[in-house]
Amino acid sequence: MIEIEAVGAVRVLTLSSGRVNALDVEFLGELTDAFRQQARSGGDALVVTGAGRVFSAGVDLNRVVDGGAAYTDRLVQALSDAFEAVFSYPGPTVAAINGAAIAGGCVLACACDWRLASPDAQIGAAEVRVGVAFPVAALEVMRYACGARAEEVLLGGRNYRGDDAVARGLAHRVVEVDLMEAAMAEASDLSGIPAQAYRHTKSQLRAAALERIRAGADTDREVRQIWGADQTQQAIADYVERLRRR
Secondary structure (H helix, E strand, O other), rough: EEEEEEEOOOOEEEOOOOOOOOOOOHHHHHHHHHHHHHOOOOOOOEEEEEEOOOOEEOOOHHHHHHHHHHHHHHHHHHHHHHHHHHHOOOOOEEEEOOOOOOHHHHHHHHHHOOEEEEEOOOOEOOOHHHHOOHHHHHHHHHHHHHHHHHHHHHHOOOOOOOOHHHHOOOOOOEOOHHHHHHHHHHHHHHHOOHHHHHHHHHHHHHHHHHHHHHHHHHHHHEEEEEOOHHHHHHHHHHHHHHHHHH
Protein backbone atom coordinates (compact mmCIF):
# COMPACT_ATOMS: atom_id res chain seq x y z
CA MET A 1 0.00 0.00 0.00
CA ILE A 2 3.07 2.24 0.28
CA GLU A 3 5.27 2.36 -2.81
CA ILE A 4 8.79 3.74 -2.25
CA GLU A 5 11.01 4.80 -5.13
CA ALA A 6 14.49 6.31 -4.94
CA VAL A 7 15.08 9.24 -7.29
CA GLY A 8 18.55 10.58 -6.70
CA ALA A 9 18.78 11.86 -3.13
CA VAL A 10 14.99 11.82 -2.74
CA ARG A 11 12.60 9.00 -1.83
CA VAL A 12 9.07 9.15 -3.26
CA LEU A 13 6.39 7.55 -1.06
CA THR A 14 3.20 6.92 -3.00
CA LEU A 15 0.00 6.12 -1.11
CA SER A 16 -1.74 3.32 -2.98
CA SER A 17 -4.80 1.98 -1.18
CA GLY A 18 -7.94 1.47 -3.24
CA ARG A 19 -9.62 4.12 -5.35
CA VAL A 20 -9.20 7.04 -2.92
CA ASN A 21 -6.23 5.96 -0.78
CA ALA A 22 -8.46 5.64 2.27
CA LEU A 23 -6.83 5.14 5.66
CA ASP A 24 -7.49 1.96 7.59
CA VAL A 25 -5.59 0.23 10.39
CA GLU A 26 -3.43 -1.85 8.08
CA PHE A 27 -2.56 1.03 5.74
CA LEU A 28 -1.69 3.29 8.69
CA GLY A 29 0.52 0.62 10.20
CA GLU A 30 2.41 0.27 6.93
CA LEU A 31 2.77 4.05 6.66
CA THR A 32 4.12 4.29 10.22
CA ASP A 33 6.61 1.49 9.56
CA ALA A 34 7.74 3.11 6.31
CA PHE A 35 8.49 6.45 7.96
CA ARG A 36 10.24 4.86 10.92
CA GLN A 37 12.37 2.73 8.60
CA GLN A 38 13.30 5.75 6.48
CA ALA A 39 14.23 7.64 9.65
CA ARG A 40 16.46 4.78 10.81
CA SER A 41 18.05 4.69 7.35
CA GLY A 42 19.26 8.27 7.60
CA GLY A 43 16.26 10.53 7.12
CA ASP A 44 16.52 11.20 3.39
CA ALA A 45 14.25 13.83 1.84
CA LEU A 46 10.80 12.39 1.13
CA VAL A 47 8.05 13.32 -1.29
CA VAL A 48 4.64 11.99 -0.26
CA THR A 49 1.87 11.77 -2.86
CA GLY A 50 -1.20 9.71 -3.73
CA ALA A 51 -1.65 7.17 -6.50
CA GLY A 52 -4.26 8.08 -9.08
CA ARG A 53 -6.16 11.35 -8.78
CA VAL A 54 -6.55 11.55 -4.98
CA PHE A 55 -3.99 12.24 -2.26
CA SER A 56 -6.11 10.60 0.46
CA ALA A 57 -9.82 10.89 1.19
CA GLY A 58 -9.22 10.15 4.87
CA VAL A 59 -10.37 7.31 7.09
CA ASP A 60 -12.16 4.36 5.48
CA LEU A 61 -15.54 5.01 7.06
CA ASN A 62 -17.03 1.78 5.75
CA ARG A 63 -14.51 -0.11 7.90
CA VAL A 64 -15.55 2.04 10.86
CA VAL A 65 -19.24 1.25 10.36
CA ASP A 66 -18.54 -2.46 9.92
CA GLY A 67 -16.06 -2.76 12.78
CA GLY A 68 -17.69 -0.66 15.48
CA ALA A 69 -15.94 0.29 18.73
CA ALA A 70 -13.52 -2.65 18.64
CA TYR A 71 -12.17 -1.38 15.34
CA THR A 72 -12.14 2.34 16.21
CA ASP A 73 -10.09 1.65 19.35
CA ARG A 74 -7.36 0.27 17.07
CA LEU A 75 -7.92 2.97 14.45
CA VAL A 76 -7.44 5.96 16.76
CA GLN A 77 -4.13 4.53 17.96
CA ALA A 78 -3.05 3.78 14.38
CA LEU A 79 -3.89 7.34 13.30
CA SER A 80 -1.93 8.79 16.20
CA ASP A 81 1.11 6.62 15.49
CA ALA A 82 1.13 7.48 11.78
CA PHE A 83 0.70 11.24 12.22
CA GLU A 84 3.43 11.36 14.89
CA ALA A 85 5.79 9.31 12.71
CA VAL A 86 5.37 11.73 9.80
CA PHE A 87 5.43 14.89 11.92
CA SER A 88 8.56 13.84 13.83
CA TYR A 89 10.47 12.52 10.79
CA PRO A 90 13.94 14.10 11.04
CA GLY A 91 14.55 14.80 7.36
CA PRO A 92 12.73 17.03 4.86
CA THR A 93 9.22 16.01 3.80
CA VAL A 94 7.25 17.45 0.90
CA ALA A 95 3.59 16.61 0.29
CA ALA A 96 2.60 16.65 -3.39
CA ILE A 97 -1.16 17.04 -2.95
CA ASN A 98 -2.33 15.76 -6.32
CA GLY A 99 -6.04 15.59 -5.46
CA ALA A 100 -8.44 15.55 -2.51
CA ALA A 101 -6.78 15.54 0.90
CA ILE A 102 -9.70 15.25 3.29
CA ALA A 103 -9.87 14.70 7.06
CA GLY A 104 -7.09 12.21 7.88
CA GLY A 105 -5.64 12.82 4.42
CA CYS A 106 -5.44 16.51 5.21
CA VAL A 107 -3.69 15.81 8.52
CA LEU A 108 -1.22 13.54 6.76
CA ALA A 109 -0.36 16.27 4.25
CA CYS A 110 -0.09 18.88 7.01
CA ALA A 111 2.33 16.67 8.94
CA CYS A 112 4.81 17.23 6.10
CA ASP A 113 7.23 20.17 6.18
CA TRP A 114 6.23 21.60 2.82
CA ARG A 115 2.94 21.25 0.96
CA LEU A 116 2.46 21.79 -2.76
CA ALA A 117 -1.04 21.40 -4.19
CA SER A 118 -2.60 21.06 -7.60
CA PRO A 119 -5.11 23.84 -8.40
CA ASP A 120 -8.18 21.60 -8.10
CA ALA A 121 -7.11 19.71 -4.96
CA GLN A 122 -9.68 20.01 -2.18
CA ILE A 123 -8.04 20.15 1.24
CA GLY A 124 -9.81 20.23 4.58
CA ALA A 125 -10.27 18.70 8.03
CA ALA A 126 -13.87 17.50 7.95
CA GLU A 127 -13.84 15.49 11.19
CA VAL A 128 -16.36 17.59 13.11
CA ARG A 129 -18.85 17.37 10.25
CA VAL A 130 -18.57 13.58 10.31
CA GLY A 131 -19.11 13.62 14.07
CA VAL A 132 -15.73 12.44 15.36
CA ALA A 133 -13.11 13.99 17.64
CA PHE A 134 -9.45 14.58 16.79
CA PRO A 135 -6.74 12.38 18.30
CA VAL A 136 -4.18 14.60 20.00
CA ALA A 137 -1.59 13.98 17.27
CA ALA A 138 -4.01 15.03 14.54
CA LEU A 139 -5.09 18.20 16.31
CA GLU A 140 -1.51 19.23 17.14
CA VAL A 141 -0.39 18.69 13.55
CA MET A 142 -3.22 20.89 12.32
CA ARG A 143 -2.61 23.54 14.98
CA TYR A 144 1.06 23.67 13.96
CA ALA A 145 0.26 23.90 10.23
CA CYS A 146 -2.61 26.38 10.39
CA GLY A 147 -1.50 28.61 13.26
CA ALA A 148 -3.99 31.42 13.85
CA ARG A 149 -6.41 29.87 11.33
CA ALA A 150 -6.60 26.51 13.17
CA GLU A 151 -9.95 27.17 14.83
CA GLU A 152 -11.51 28.20 11.54
CA VAL A 153 -10.20 25.08 9.80
CA LEU A 154 -10.91 22.56 12.57
CA LEU A 155 -14.22 23.85 13.91
CA GLY A 156 -15.58 24.81 10.48
CA GLY A 157 -14.71 21.49 8.88
CA ARG A 158 -14.74 23.00 5.38
CA ASN A 159 -12.69 22.12 2.33
CA TYR A 160 -10.51 24.66 0.52
CA ARG A 161 -8.77 24.97 -2.83
CA GLY A 162 -5.98 27.07 -4.29
CA ASP A 163 -5.24 30.39 -2.63
CA ASP A 164 -7.88 29.74 0.06
CA ALA A 165 -5.96 26.64 1.13
CA VAL A 166 -2.67 28.56 1.12
CA ALA A 167 -4.16 31.36 3.24
CA ARG A 168 -5.09 28.81 5.93
CA GLY A 169 -1.75 27.01 6.02
CA LEU A 170 -3.10 23.87 4.35
CA ALA A 171 -0.73 24.38 1.42
CA HIS A 172 2.33 26.52 0.88
CA ARG A 173 2.02 26.87 -2.87
CA VAL A 174 -0.32 25.97 -5.70
CA VAL A 175 1.45 24.42 -8.68
CA GLU A 176 -0.25 24.97 -12.01
CA VAL A 177 1.82 22.49 -14.02
CA ASP A 178 3.78 19.31 -13.21
CA LEU A 179 3.20 19.01 -9.48
CA MET A 180 5.62 16.11 -9.04
CA GLU A 181 8.42 17.95 -10.81
CA ALA A 182 7.95 20.90 -8.46
CA ALA A 183 7.80 18.63 -5.40
CA MET A 184 10.95 16.79 -6.44
CA ALA A 185 12.77 20.10 -6.99
CA GLU A 186 11.69 21.30 -3.53
CA ALA A 187 12.78 18.06 -1.85
CA SER A 188 16.09 18.05 -3.73
CA ASP A 189 16.79 21.61 -2.60
CA LEU A 190 15.99 20.78 1.04
CA SER A 191 18.15 17.65 0.86
CA GLY A 192 21.13 19.91 0.17
CA ILE A 193 20.85 21.48 3.63
CA PRO A 194 23.29 19.88 6.13
CA ALA A 195 21.28 17.09 7.75
CA GLN A 196 22.27 17.81 11.35
CA ALA A 197 21.28 21.47 11.11
CA TYR A 198 17.94 20.61 9.45
CA ARG A 199 17.15 17.88 11.98
CA HIS A 200 18.01 20.01 15.01
CA THR A 201 16.08 23.06 13.80
CA LYS A 202 13.02 20.97 12.92
CA SER A 203 13.17 19.27 16.31
CA GLN A 204 13.21 22.62 18.13
CA LEU A 205 10.36 24.02 16.07
CA ARG A 206 8.11 21.01 16.74
CA ALA A 207 9.19 20.22 20.30
CA ALA A 208 6.17 21.78 22.04
CA ALA A 209 3.67 20.11 19.71
CA LEU A 210 5.37 16.73 20.06
CA GLU A 211 5.44 17.08 23.84
CA ARG A 212 1.68 17.62 23.86
CA ILE A 213 1.20 14.66 21.51
CA ARG A 214 3.23 12.35 23.75
CA ALA A 215 1.42 13.55 26.88
CA GLY A 216 -2.02 13.08 25.32
CA ALA A 217 -2.94 9.57 26.52
CA ASP A 218 -5.89 10.74 28.62
CA THR A 219 -7.32 12.84 25.80
CA ASP A 220 -6.92 10.02 23.30
CA ARG A 221 -8.77 7.72 25.71
CA GLU A 222 -11.69 10.15 25.51
CA VAL A 223 -11.34 10.29 21.73
CA ARG A 224 -11.63 6.50 21.50
CA GLN A 225 -14.74 6.61 23.66
CA ILE A 226 -16.30 9.24 21.38
CA TRP A 227 -15.47 7.29 18.21
CA GLY A 228 -16.91 4.09 19.69
CA ALA A 229 -20.09 5.59 21.17
CA ASP A 230 -23.39 4.45 19.66
CA GLN A 231 -24.39 7.98 18.67
CA THR A 232 -21.07 8.55 16.90
CA GLN A 233 -21.31 5.25 15.09
CA GLN A 234 -24.80 6.22 13.92
CA ALA A 235 -23.60 9.67 12.83
CA ILE A 236 -20.83 8.05 10.79
CA ALA A 237 -23.27 5.59 9.22
CA ASP A 238 -25.61 8.47 8.33
CA TYR A 239 -22.70 10.42 6.81
CA VAL A 240 -21.68 7.42 4.70
CA GLU A 241 -25.26 7.03 3.50
CA ARG A 242 -25.42 10.70 2.49
CA LEU A 243 -22.23 10.26 0.48
CA ARG A 244 -23.71 7.26 -1.31
CA ARG A 245 -26.78 9.23 -2.34
CA ARG A 246 -24.77 12.04 -3.97
